[in-house]
Amino acid sequence: MRDLTIGEAARRSGVKVNTIRFYEGRGLLPEAPRTDSGRRLYDGAAVGRLAFIRHARDLGFPLEDIADLLALQGQPGTSCAPADSLARRHLASVEARIAALTALKGELTRMIACDGSDTAHCRVIESLADHALCAGDHARLAEVAAVPGVSD
Amino acid sequence: MRDLTIGEAARRSGVKVNTIRFYEGRGLLPEAPRTDSGRRLYDGAAVGRLAFIRHARDLGFPLEDIADLLALQGQPGTSCAPADSLARRHLASVEARIAALTALKGELTRMIACDGSDTAHCRVIESLADHALCAGDHARLAEVAAVPGVSD
DNA sequence: TTTACTTCCTACAGCGACTGGAGAAGCAAG
DNA sequence: CTTGCTTCTCCAGTCGCTGTAGGAAGTAAA
Incomplete structure (x- = not known):
């Protein structure tokens, strides 16, 4: 090789x-x-x-x-504690993102299920226009849910 | 106003x-x-x-x-079907990301739980070096898990 | 040997959705 | 009149690439 x-x-x-x-x-x-x-x-x-x-x-x-x-x-013989803590930190951020996305999913599920009428009374549009219609406080949820620096 | x-x-x-x-x-x-x-x-x-x-x-x-x-x-009177389908598509992508992140979480959890010895036998390092130690096929998982275009 | 094809090189623009800064001008209060 | 805040436009940077341009070099067949 x-x-x-x-x-x-x-x-x-x-x-x-x-x-x-x-x-x-x-x-x-x-x-x-x-x-x-x-x-x-x-x-x-x-x-x-x-x-x-x-x-x-x-x-x-x-x-x-x-x-x-x-x-x-590259440094065998050193403690692996730093590697472990890096991985743990990453795991924590993955868990945070799962939680944020799950909350997001709930909010989206609630606003879908439109009854098929016109946009004047559309659940989706209404929910977006009025935060008061939301169950939870999802401020910046998508931000937490994001993986830094990846786009498809 | x-x-x-x-x-x-x-x-x-x-x-x-x-x-x-x-x-x-x-x-x-x-x-x-x-x-x-x-x-x-x-x-x-x-x-x-x-x-x-x-x-x-x-x-x-x-x-x-x-x-x-x-x-x-801005167009009341139109069918809200397009809005509904947009929201549904978004929900689907949120669900896909949750699934990807959950798989990721499993993989990370498995590789943590290092026994505290040195880096020569660190679980984290070993797992990263050798894909064969992985349970599932997580190719490009992080990519699916990502929210397009957000970085903190 | 010539042609054709592939791979390689560097360098830079673009993605998405902003954020932050420079440098200049406007505006209100003391 | 000065101080300090806000606004203006324009541009670079974030993250981790990806794709392209434009050129040189390697390889293979005719």
Whole structure:
């Protein structure tokens, strides 16, 4: 597993070519060695690092946390308490988002179930226009529910 | 309720000054009339519109959908089926995100519960390094879980 | 050897929904 | 008249990419 092209590394790690370069620029990966003509070269360790990053991203960790986790991984013998606390913090935020979304779901369910009449009396429109029609206090709920920095 | 400054409108609607201008630029609000010196003026109807937008945002509707909902609100006598279907679609996406986050939570819970030893055998680090240690297939879970376009 | 195709390089714009700041001008109170 | 608040326009930054432009280099077949 020596001297893979960036394309090969992308295929093996599941991280796109552009994204690999992006990670390098962000300091998540060391600068790759280059061929004479300037092309990046990767080995098995680099692919492992990429897979690690992808996995952590799939689980919703922000890049900043991933950088910390990678640093911890590279230092065997250290306590794993920091990694554990990072993961716990992330779990807590996931739980907060689930709670927020569940509240949101309740509110949306209540406002749907329109009786099919015209917009003048539409439940959906009315509910949006008048906060007083709402059951709970959902101020900024969507904000809590959001994953930082992901859009589809 | 006539001739409010943008600051007053912001206070009454709960939408920040900058955000009001942003909404105007996006076409969610009609261009506000101006004073001789070029300052925007608002009335009760404008504040209501702003509150409507804020409420819909709190519930996680994207601006594009909100534009549609505002248009529907302005046309009494039309069927409310479009508004209803918008809300239903949004509810479905909220439910999908809850499901994704719940799966994520399970995975995170499994990998936490580190026994406090060193990073060489840390559950968190190991789980991230080796996808095979995972229970479910969580590829791109965080992506589904995300609210489009919100970052804190 | 020429052509054609693919991959690679850098650099930058765009997504969504804002937020915050610069620099200039307006306005009210002391 | 000065101080301090608000407003104006314009622009950069957030987050984690993705996609494109425009070019160079590598590979394979004709």
